[in-house]
Amino acid sequence: PDADHSPGVFEVVVIALLAAGGVTTKQSFGALGAATGVLVGLAWLVRRPNDRLLDLARLLAIGAGVIIYVSPWVAHSVISTGFPFYPSSFGAVPVDWQVQVDWDTWSRQVMQLDYAFLLRDPSWAMQRLNSLGWGHRDAVWPLSVALIAAGLGIVRVLVDLVRHRPLRGRVSMLILLPTLVSFAFCFATAPMARYFGAIFWLLAVQTTLLALGPSVYDVGRMLPRTLLALAVVAGCVATFLPARAQWRLYKNFVGTPRVALKEIELATGLEVFVPEQGCSCWTSPLLCTPIPNQALRLRREGDLSAGFRIDPDIAWARHPEGDARCQMGEQRKAQSR
Numbered sequence: 001p002d003a004d005h006s007p008g009v010f011e012v013v014v015i016a017l018l019a020a021g022g023v024t025t026k027q028s029f030g031a032l033g034a035a036t037g038v039l040v041g042l043a044w045l046v047r048r049p050n051d052r053l054l055d056l057a058r059l060l061a062i063g064a065g066v067i068i069y070v071s072p073w074v075a076h077s078v079i080s081t082g083f084p085f086y087p088s089s090f091g092a093v094p095v096d097w098q099v100q101v102d103w104d105t106w107s108r109q110v111m112q113l114d115y116a117f118l119l120r121d122p123s124w125a126m127q128r129l130n131s132l133g134w135g136h137r138d139a140v141w142p143l144s145v146a147l148i149a150a151g152l153g154i155v156r157v158l159v160d161l162v163r164h165r166p167l168r169g170r171v172s173m174l175i176l177l178p179t180l181v182s183f184a185f186c187f188a189t190a191p192m193a194r195y196f197g198a199i200f201w202l203l204a205v206q207t208t209l210l211a212l213g214p215s216v217y218d219v220g221r222m223l224p225r226t227l228l229a230l231a232v233v234a235g236c237v238a239t240f241l242p243a244r245a246q247w248r249l250y251k252n253f254v255g256t257p258r259v260a261l262k263e264i265e266l267a268t269g270l271e272v273f274v275p276e277q278g279c280s281c282w283t284s285p286l287l288c289t290p291i292p293n294q295a296l297r298l299r300r301e302g303d304l305s306a307g308f309r310i311d312p313d314i315a316w317a318r319h320p321e322g323d324a325r326c327q328m329g330e331q332r333k334a335q336s337r
Helices: 007-025 027-046 052-081 103-110 122-131 135-162 173-189 199-217 221-249
Strands: 262-263 270-276 296-300 303-310
Touching: 007 199, 027 052, 027 173, 122 135, 135 173, 135 199
Parallel strands: none
Antiparallel strands: 262 270, 296 303
16 A cells, blocks of 8 residues: 555554543543653654654654644633633633633642652551542552552563563563553642543553463464453453442433522622532523632623623632632632733
């Protein structure tokens, strides 16, 4: 086939689009997507020694395509919050509707982990990690599989070395690199277990592949593949077993609750509804918010479709009628415009 339509180019494009698309779904996926993209790009260049300048140009073109691919998501974030990668403050755009609550800083403080105590006081560290969800089965099961598989893999490699068996044909250790980079990134920035997403199961699957070695690709040996398939099925089924009793409760769509509202007037003169209890408006009529900001104003008076802005002449403050329990985050530091 033509070089421009070779399978290698197609695979790189698909991986790049998947990596970029994952970020738009969950920003904590960014480290995994970036590391995977860089690794795939470098491996592709190394394995194609001919026409490297042309291949590099293709990679740059793919990168430009990825930027175009995610630009609607970035634009949506700017229009909604004033930040291209909200809740991150990176690349803040000086617009008058910029979100004033710094959720990113607040969430990091809530999940703050003193890494020195991991060594000095292991018992405290275990309690802290458990409070962040590391004791839940969604984290314990895949990490246990990963540790067991890693141990078996090390034993297998040592046995093969002692028996002088060739190590060629094994699954490359490089498959672990993006996952470990993502694990380290999530642990350093947001160590709550649920923010790791599929990283735990990726570690379990990848370490299992490494432990099985070249037998995974041996067509004549179906036992390793069968065991791997059974392990995957068992893991999927076991994940839902503790919740099997709940399935009987969901015989239909869950109805959307209605909440009692009270109408208040902000310092800008804008009238909004606030839930009397709880922190959700659900299907309440517009305008409704559980966190009323006194400086909130329509960008064009009487035109709801134009959106809102923060009035710079009114100090940021919560309306006293708002439920303080709904306040999450802290006021964002003033930025020069």
